[in-house]
Structures are given as C-alpha cells and as structure tokens.
Amino acid sequence: MSVLPETQRAWIVERRGLPSKALRLRSDWEVPSKLKEGQVLVKVQAAALNPVGYKLMKILPNFAHSGRPLPAEQDLAGVIVDGNGTHFSAGDQVFGFIPVELSQATRQGSLAQYVRMPADHLVLRPPSVSPIEAAGITLVSETAYEGLIDIGKIEAGQTVLINGGSSAVGAYAIQIAKAKGAKVVATASAKNETFVRKMGADEFIDYTKTPLHEYLAANPPSPKFHIILDAVALIDPSLYTYSPAYLAPNGIFITTGPMPKDTSGSELWKTVKTVFAAYLRPTWLGGTKRKYKIFMVKHRKSRLDDIQKMVSDGLIVPPVDSVYEFDDALKAYDRQMSARATGKIIIKVDPNVS
Ligand SMILES: NC(=O)c1ccc[n+]([C@@H]2O[C@H](COP(=O)([O-])OP(=O)(O)OC[C@H]3O[C@@H](n4cnc5c(N)ncnc54)[C@H](OP(=O)(O)O)[C@@H]3O)[C@@H](O)[C@H]2O)c1
Incomplete structure (x- = not known):
C-alpha cells in the first residue's frame, strides 16, 4: 500500500444552514485510519x-446532529486502498453509499478524498x-428498489405510476419497474417527457397542466394502478386521498416523503396535514381506503448486489444530470436545491476522474 497522507481535502458540515453557510472546504481533515473488522x-x-444532504443541513441544529463536524x-x-481482509x-x-445514520455514527461522508466504510456497503x-x-447509483436505486420490489412486491404485467419520473429516484424506479415487466406511467413537466420515455416509461403525464389527482380521476387506467410510487416526496395528500379513483383496491401508495424543505411554519404544517390525511386518519374518520406506506431507505447488501447485476446487464443505465469540480461543490448544491435535475448531480473528488 502506498503511503497515505495524514490529512485530506473534504467539504465539512460544520453548522446548520444552507450549504453556503453550513459547509467549509478544509484541507486539514484527518485521513481515516484504524479500520475495524469488515471496514x-x-x-x-x-x-x-x-x-437529504442539504435538507439535514437546513433543518437540524448541531445539538440534534451527533456527528458534526463531518464530511458531507x-x-x-x-x-x-486497503481491503483489510x-x-x-x-x-x-467500487461504488456504494454511507447511509445517513452510519455517516453520523462514524463521521464519514463522500465529499472527502478518503472514506472508511463497511465493505458490505460497496x-x-x-x-x-x-x-x-x-x-450516483446507490442511494436512489436502493430507494426505488425497496419501494417497488420489497414494499410494493411488483409483478410482471402490473401497471405502476411513478410520480416524479424525472427525479433521480423516479428515473431508477422506471427502469426497475420495466426490468420487472411492469407497465409504467410516469409524471414530469413537459420539458422532461423525452428523458422519462428514454428511461423506459410507456406513458407520460405532464403534471403541470392539471392537478394530477384530477387528471387521473378523469382518466383512470384500466385496470387501475397496482402501485403508485411517489418519488417527489409530496407534501400534499391529494394524490393519495383521491387514489380510490385510480388505485386498485388491493393496490398500495408508497412515498419517499413527505419531507419539508425547511423548518418554516407553513412547510411543517403542510407536512403534518399530509401525514394526518394520509397515514394517521382511520377510515371511520373519512380516511382513504387504500394502503399507504412512507419509508426511509435502508441499505441491504443483497439489494445492492442485484442492482449491480442489473447495471452490468444493461437493464439500468445511470442517468447523470451534471458534473462539477470539487471546488465548485456549492454550485452543485444550488443545482440540487433547484429540484429541476434529471438524474444525478456528481462532484469530481479526484480531478482526473472521468
Ligand atoms: N425516503 C427515502 O429514503 C428517500 C430516498 C431518496 C430520496 N428521497 C426524497 O425523494 C425526493 C426525490 O429525490 P431525488 O433525489 O430523486 O430528487 P431530484 O432528482 O432532485 O428531483 C428533481 C426532479 O423532480 C421533478 N419534480 C419536482 N416536483 C415534481 C412534481 N410535483 N411532480 C413531478 N415531478 C416533480 C423535477 O421534474 P420537473 O422539472 O419536470 O418538475 C426534477 O426532474 C426528495 O424529496 C428526496 O428527499 C427520499
């Protein structure tokens, strides 16, 4: 093994705030050493x-975030560099990811030149x-896989709605659903129709023209959807509460949210209302008669192995929205916060990588 430097360059989350306030580019961050078994x-x-990166920076103060300061x-x-047996x-x-809880517990993050992490996350x-x-494959593809396969139990021949087909989670969800033999209807704004169809969507809905639940109630698929995967993390319950018009009685509504953008009163109130209307309200109080599931992705080695095989077999093509130099990370965060990306926003940590 070549001699490692003692310090490295890393974008460190130091405090709560927008990335421009929360992050500092440091050159004196210690290179991790002392690997434990399995790392x-x-x-x-x-x-x-x-x-999730910028949302946690914006929302969580340091006392509620045990790992800070830590690489983002x-x-x-x-x-x-070291396989450690x-x-x-x-x-x-290799490729992989350090889930948020693991990142906080081990103070490791990927915006750093060196990372110590479990081998089974790669x-x-x-x-x-x-x-x-x-x-950019791992976090979003594991999310799409967990939603559609582990929770939704997707089967060949079913029809699924991917809300947010041009989001990174949505783009992987379309490809995974197609790989499993389902028919896919996906939403995005009109400018992203070509992208969503390139990912494999059979049908496209421009969500900006008519409120989506109204459009679907007026034009329900036949048969109705088996799965609706909300890959936008909507903080508006309508797509769920109106779903009996277009989601089969034994179907399921699965969402990656609802996730407030910040801690403003209006965002938190909308989130509480969504959770109540969709999740907590019993049917005898007017709750919707359809299954509803919010989930946070959890890493599973067998899932990542399967995703690697799907990439290898050409069933998943990783979409890249844009690529930034390491020193330009704040510009990359601006792009992420625009919520207009199609595919992943990548930062070169090694300047010579392609
Ligand atoms: N629960 C979990 O474990 C988990 C895991 C990953 C992500 N998430 C959450 O899932 C959401 C998506 O993440 P991501 O990384 O995939 O986001 P992303 O790639 O940044 O999403 C950007 C895309 O969302 C589309 N979009 C925005 N609003 C939309 C709407 N109302 N309807 C349809 N499309 C819309 C935009 O398309 P247009 O420009 O055409 O509008 C754009 O292409 C985020 O809120 C994220 O925090 C949760």
Missing part, C-alpha cells in the same frame, strides 16, 4: 449529491459504467 478504506473518485454526503465511486483488494474499483463497479456514472 475498508476507499479513495473517492466521485461523489453524488442527494436532497452519502454516495460515491472509488478505488479500494475483506473480499476486496487494493485497486478494486460493490465492484461494472466496467460498462464510469466512476462518474456509478457515483
């Missing part, structure tokens, strides 16, 4: 942003995808 050391080539972000592609060897090209990168493409 490896990775030299990061590229990292990807996820909305979850997703990465890189090269194994695991199934990886130095030089292996898989070998198929040669058909570049490190830039691979960096």
Whole structure:
C-alpha cells in the first residue's frame, strides 16, 4: 500500500444552514485510519449529491446532529486502498453509499478524498459504467428498489405510476419497474417527457397542466394502478386521498416523503396535514381506503448486489444530470436545491476522474 497522507481535502458540515453557510472546504481533515473488522478504506473518485444532504443541513441544529463536524454526503465511486481482509483488494474499483445514520455514527461522508466504510456497503463497479456514472447509483436505486420490489412486491404485467419520473429516484424506479415487466406511467413537466420515455416509461403525464389527482380521476387506467410510487416526496395528500379513483383496491401508495424543505411554519404544517390525511386518519374518520406506506431507505447488501447485476446487464443505465469540480461543490448544491435535475448531480473528488 502506498503511503497515505495524514490529512485530506473534504467539504465539512460544520453548522446548520444552507450549504453556503453550513459547509467549509478544509484541507486539514484527518485521513481515516484504524479500520475495524469488515471496514475498508476507499479513495473517492466521485461523489453524488442527494436532497437529504442539504435538507439535514437546513433543518437540524448541531445539538440534534451527533456527528458534526463531518464530511458531507452519502454516495460515491472509488478505488479500494486497503481491503483489510475483506473480499476486496487494493485497486478494486467500487461504488456504494454511507447511509445517513452510519455517516453520523462514524463521521464519514463522500465529499472527502478518503472514506472508511463497511465493505458490505460497496460493490465492484461494472466496467460498462464510469466512476462518474456509478457515483450516483446507490442511494436512489436502493430507494426505488425497496419501494417497488420489497414494499410494493411488483409483478410482471402490473401497471405502476411513478410520480416524479424525472427525479433521480423516479428515473431508477422506471427502469426497475420495466426490468420487472411492469407497465409504467410516469409524471414530469413537459420539458422532461423525452428523458422519462428514454428511461423506459410507456406513458407520460405532464403534471403541470392539471392537478394530477384530477387528471387521473378523469382518466383512470384500466385496470387501475397496482402501485403508485411517489418519488417527489409530496407534501400534499391529494394524490393519495383521491387514489380510490385510480388505485386498485388491493393496490398500495408508497412515498419517499413527505419531507419539508425547511423548518418554516407553513412547510411543517403542510407536512403534518399530509401525514394526518394520509397515514394517521382511520377510515371511520373519512380516511382513504387504500394502503399507504412512507419509508426511509435502508441499505441491504443483497439489494445492492442485484442492482449491480442489473447495471452490468444493461437493464439500468445511470442517468447523470451534471458534473462539477470539487471546488465548485456549492454550485452543485444550488443545482440540487433547484429540484429541476434529471438524474444525478456528481462532484469530481479526484480531478482526473472521468
Ligand atoms: N425516503 C427515502 O429514503 C428517500 C430516498 C431518496 C430520496 N428521497 C426524497 O425523494 C425526493 C426525490 O429525490 P431525488 O433525489 O430523486 O430528487 P431530484 O432528482 O432532485 O428531483 C428533481 C426532479 O423532480 C421533478 N419534480 C419536482 N416536483 C415534481 C412534481 N410535483 N411532480 C413531478 N415531478 C416533480 C423535477 O421534474 P420537473 O422539472 O419536470 O418538475 C426534477 O426532474 C426528495 O424529496 C428526496 O428527499 C427520499
């Protein structure tokens, strides 16, 4: 193993606020050492942003966030520096992610040159995808997979609605649903129809024209949807509360949210109303007669192995929205916070990566 530097460059989350206030680019961050059993050391080539990164910065004060200061972000592609007796060897090209709780507990994040993390959160990168493409695969593909396959139990021949087909979660969800033989209807604004169809959607709905629940109630699919996956994390319960008009009686509404954008009173109130209308309200109090499931992605090794195989087999093509230099991370966060990306926002950690 070549001699490692003692310090590294890393974008460190130091305090609550927008990324421009919360983050500081430091050159004196210690390179992780002392690997525990099952951990490896990775030299990061590229990292990807996820909305959870800036949302936690904006929402959580330091006393509620045990890990700070710590390097930002979850997703990465890189090269194994020390396999530490695991199934990886130095030089292996990998991708994976450090879930939020693990990141806080171990004070590791992917916007750093070196990361110490469990080997079972990584898989070998198929040669058909570049490190830039691979960096953004894991968190959103595991989310889409958990929603559709583990929770939704998707089956060939079913019809599913992916709300937010051009979001990163949505783009992976479309591809996973198609790989499982389902028919996919996806929403986005008109400018993203081509992108959503390229991901594999059979039908497209422009959600900006008519409120989506009204459009679907007037034009229900036949048969009705088996699964609705809300990949936008809506803080508006309407798509669920009106769903008996377009979701089959034994169907399920699955959502990655509702997630407030900040701690303003109006955002929190909308979130509380959504959770009450959709989740807590019993049917005898007028609650909707359809199954509803909110979930937070949890890593599972077997799931990531399956995703790696789907990427290898060409069933999943990782969509990249944009690529930024390491020093331009704040510009990348501006793009993420616009909520207009189609695919993943990638930051080069190694300037020479492609
Ligand atoms: N629960 C979990 O474990 C989990 C995991 C991952 C992500 N999430 C959450 O899931 C959401 C999506 O994450 P992401 O990384 O996929 O986001 P993203 O890629 O940043 O989403 C951007 C996309 O969302 C689309 N969009 C925005 N509002 C929409 C609407 N009302 N209807 C349809 N499309 C809309 C935009 O398309 P247009 O420009 O066409 O509007 C844009 O292409 C976020 O809120 C995130 O926090 C939760």
